[in-house]
Amino acid sequence: MRLDGLDAAAIEEAGRLIAAGELVAFPTETVYGLGARADSDSAVAKIFALKGRPAGHPLIVHVADRAGADRFAASIPAVAERLIDAFWPGPLTVIVARRPGLADAAAAGQGTIGLRCPAHPVAHALLVKAAEAGVFGIAAPSANRFGRVSATTAAHVAEEFGDSLPVLDGGAARIGIESAIVDCSSGRPVLLRPGVLTRERIEEAAGERLQDPDEASPRAPGTLAAHYAPEAKLRVMSTGMLQTALKVLGAEPLKLAVYSRSIPSGVAPGVVHRRMPARPEQAAHELFSILRELDREGVHLIWVEEPPPGPEWDGVRDRLSRAAAS
Numbered sequence: 001m002r003l004d005g006l007d008a009a010a011i012e013e014a015g016r017l018i019a020a021g022e023l024v025a026f027p028t029e030t031v032y033g034l035g036a037r038a039d040s041d042s043a044v045a046k047i048f049a050l051k052g053r054p055a056g057h058p059l060i061v062h063v064a065d066r067a068g069a070d071r072f073a074a075s076i077p078a079v080a081e082r083l084i085d086a087f088w089p090g091p092l093t094v095i096v097a098r099r100p101g102l103a104d105a106a107a108a109g110q111g112t113i114g115l116r117c118p119a120h121p122v123a124h125a126l127l128v129k130a131a132e133a134g135v136f137g138i139a140a141p142s143a144n145r146f147g148r149v150s151a152t153t154a155a156h157v158a159e160e161f162g163d164s165l166p167v168l169d170g171g172a173a174r175i176g177i178e179s180a181i182v183d184c185s186s187g188r189p190v191l192l193r194p195g196v197l198t199r200e201r202i203e204e205a206a207g208e209r210l211q212d213p214d215e216a217s218p219r220a221p222g223t224l225a226a227h228y229a230p231e232a233k234l235r236v237m238s239t240g241m242l243q244t245a246l247k248v249l250g251a252e253p254l255k256l257a258v259y260s261r262s263i264p265s266g267v268a269p270g271v272v273h274r275r276m277p278a279r280p281e282q283a284a285h286e287l288f289s290i291l292r293e294l295d296r297e298g299v300h301l302i303w304v305e306e307p308p309p310g311p312e313w314d315g316v317r318d319r320l321s322r323a324a325a326s
Helices: 010-019 041-051 066-072 076-088 121-132 154-161 199-204 239-251 280-296 309-325
Strands: 002-003 024-027 032-037 060-062 094-095 112-116 168-169 180-185 192-193 231-238 256-260 271-275 301-305
Touching: 002 010, 010 032, 010 121, 010 168, 024 121, 024 154, 032 041, 032 121, 032 154, 060 239, 066 112, 076 094, 076 199, 112 256, 112 271, 121 271, 154 168, 154 280, 180 199, 192 239, 231 309, 239 301, 271 280, 280 309
Parallel strands: 002 168, 024 168, 060 112, 094 180, 231 301, 256 271, 256 301
Antiparallel strands: 024 032, 094 112, 180 192
8 A cells, every 4th residue: 555655644644553553664765664663562573474584683673863762772872872963864773772671572682772763754754653652663674575675665665565565655765775784782883784874984973993793793684694685696796707707608598687887798689788887876776676677577697797896885785795695
């Protein structure tokens, strides 16, 4: 059921459904989320069931403001304060100690909770409306089947779950890949998942270096080795390897797609080519939409030219490497 995100009555209806323990998909600036009230374990269980998501894989709780974060956090460390001040509302999730007895299912039973304040106006309006009904946080992973390509439009959500799921349509997601996640619960900030915010920008705001995750780090969304996968088998290749592989194909038709910055020459007939943007933010914006489009083309293989080096490409590189591992 498509709801107009610009319609105040639709926002009110979505808030009512969330407060009643139902699921609603909604837009954020990163991707579309599949939301339920975070303070209800039974409501959150519906997310896991619909997505086919393992119960031990935690969710991010979306809040309207810092006051909403305080409802779920046992405490907000100083480094998390600095990151919140710098990047909220925006594409950054902080992991902090969880208030005992609250949002256990959303946190997958961990003593920590991931919190984010999204920048999308429709998401903000929904969170405000939910808060008016006594719901101060909406737990929401990406609105797609577990492990598959994230949804960046309302149409993608309908492709995943059909027309019966209420979805607030706020247009295409501006960023296109999920938020960066920084664990602030252990006394040292740890970058668990990259996003469009570079490591350098986050470190500058944090006032200290980010550590890499280890076995003591909390579980976090989107950090499994295999994730974000299209139906087709995806392979990331260097520029030289890609050009060589395409020459070897000869004239044999294959259900193959190529996503690359360079334009391949002498490609066998029937190979589908999509041009990867030269700018990382543009590549992030379209990545999941392109993978979905290539699946609709019916290709069996997707060969992707590896992104250029540099921290500004880390988010795209991360999503591609996990998609290729599936």
